[in-house]
Amino acid sequence: MKRSKKYREALKLIDQNKIYEISEAISILKKIKGSSKFDETVELAFHLLVPKKGEITRGLIDLPHGTGKKVKILALVKGEKVKEAKDAKADFVGFEEFLEKINKGWSDFNVVVTTPDCAKEVSKVGRYLGPKGLMPTPKAGTITNEIGERIEKIKKGQVQFKMDEGGNIHLPVGKISFKESDLIENINVTVTSVKNLLPKSQGIKSWSLSFTMSPSLRLKN
Template sequence: MAKAGKKYQDAVKLLETGKVYTVEEAVDLVKKTATAKFDETIELHVRLGVDPKYADQQVRGAIVLPHGTGKSKRVLVFAKGAKVEEAEAAGADFVGSDEIVTKIQGGWTDFDVAVATPDMMGTVGRLGKILGPRGLMPNPKLGTVTMDLGKAISEIKAGKVEYRTDKAGNVHCPIGKASFDANKLVENLNALMDTLIRVKPAAAKGQYIRSVTISSTMGPGVPVVHA
């Protein structure tokens, strides 16, 4: 661990104590601090002035990032009849109904996003205790319970990400990879921030955006100026 610790310390030295960076400066810095041997994910962390204990202050939704996340997502679709062919034609990785339910009940969760047609939700509901805690349950608010499977699958494959507040009112969301051009990371970050500001709950009081930080998988957080 000493080696990783040294890399982290070297990365921290690139940051000026107490300084808050513009989006462009922060992206350049976070790319410099991503020194791992793999292509690190760049994440945006936003602390919101909300109390997620209250349903009317929870922030949750999904957005297709302009330049995707750099990660190919495996999509599972719960469907039957003609919808099976539609899902397969749209590029779903796994498609099925009862047999997929049985497989998941047996411990299989080798997929990143689950989509379902509305008529399948009674069947999918049996998996609530397995899929719910993993954030894999299809949800109409996120566009993953739909009859338009083609649109849902193409958006997920194009880089659709889900954002949601945790118990402390923070949102953590990937905005790309360290190998991305800086301008693509900037555009993805701005798109996500614009969305978070647009979906501000009416019940949120006081300052809404409390702090914004970006970091790579192994690097330190870089504070970003926010409006």
Template sequence: MPKIGKKYQEAIKKVDRNKLYEPAEAVQLVKETANAKFDETVDVAVRLGVDPRHADQQVRGTVVLPHGTGKTKRVLVFAKGEKAKEAEAAGADYVGAEELAEKIQGGWMDFDVAIATPDMMGVAGKLGRILGPRGMMPNPKSGTVTFDIEKAVGEVKAGKIEYRVDKAGIIHVPIGKASFDAAKLQENFKAFLDVLAKARPAATKGQYLRSITVSATMGPGVKVSPQKAVAK
């Protein structure tokens, strides 16, 4: 069995594993149990009452967190002409076309999000085998295939995150850093849960939000009451 460190043992003692906490309590506990030497990421894991094998029960979308994630994302944009200039003015880190695609095919991956104008999908589409498995392929559903480049780049830089249910029916997203004020983490948490609740597929039956857990990178999971998480 893996050895459990003293800090983690102490952190576990602060969490009642059988209790469903209110969001504010959960966030405060996560901050208190984040004892690593680096600024830990605060993550939310939500188990949904959906069957991802069915197309009409897929859950996927985006949300702009009010206070961002605490990480500045490097944005790459496939565009030419005026749209390339628009991307540069909006703050994109890398802008180009075929030359960028060739770099990526050669193994270069020094970016976090890829955006493309619709007319450039012929270039970006060839990178499907590389970007697809990493969840980085430009996609209209996530707002990363668009002619409104200024808006797309601005949202990513402001804290836009993409969420997507996995094969096990679980969604994992970051909502900030342990160094964030508790109020900011709570607002980010609420913004994500509100959007996720509205994304419920019509084909879903029974309880949609089955379980919610919040945790820091090196800390224990804190269970949150699904009912209280989306209470108005």
């Protein structure tokens, strides 16, 4: 694969044989960003020991300093849950009118939440939401009766993750413009949370820090 000039320049700043401390890795990422005005997302990647067949690790993590990304939440709710969702500052709140808009191709949102009693009707637009990773599910915490609480947590920076079939997990842990101490705290909380959620048959083989489109820096366990 042919890499971009920016990627090749970034490689010159990284020792591929070295395992970095978190603070040192952040410092190098800031150098890679250089004078670019784009506020890059910092990602943490875990490579896990090979899981048992069918064993998937997933979970929710509350980042103390958020991700730095503005999230637009669509709450597909009815009745008393409408006020609860609005009070929690969901960006779009309603039901039939939004199902109709989704059927017509509308997708100006990042997260969809709904309640168990509405889930069956919401599944009718699954062919539009599913391929974009927007379909609410109980395991992701996006089908819940605690709509207000869930919306508030997402707004504050709660992220969800799911291990892929290769045993990898990728998570955003903030923006490169964050203070170093805030990034480190987000990273430490993420590592602790992932370790606590792993089944006994799994462990972290290695982990690394990078931008979405940059070389990665391996971190010390």
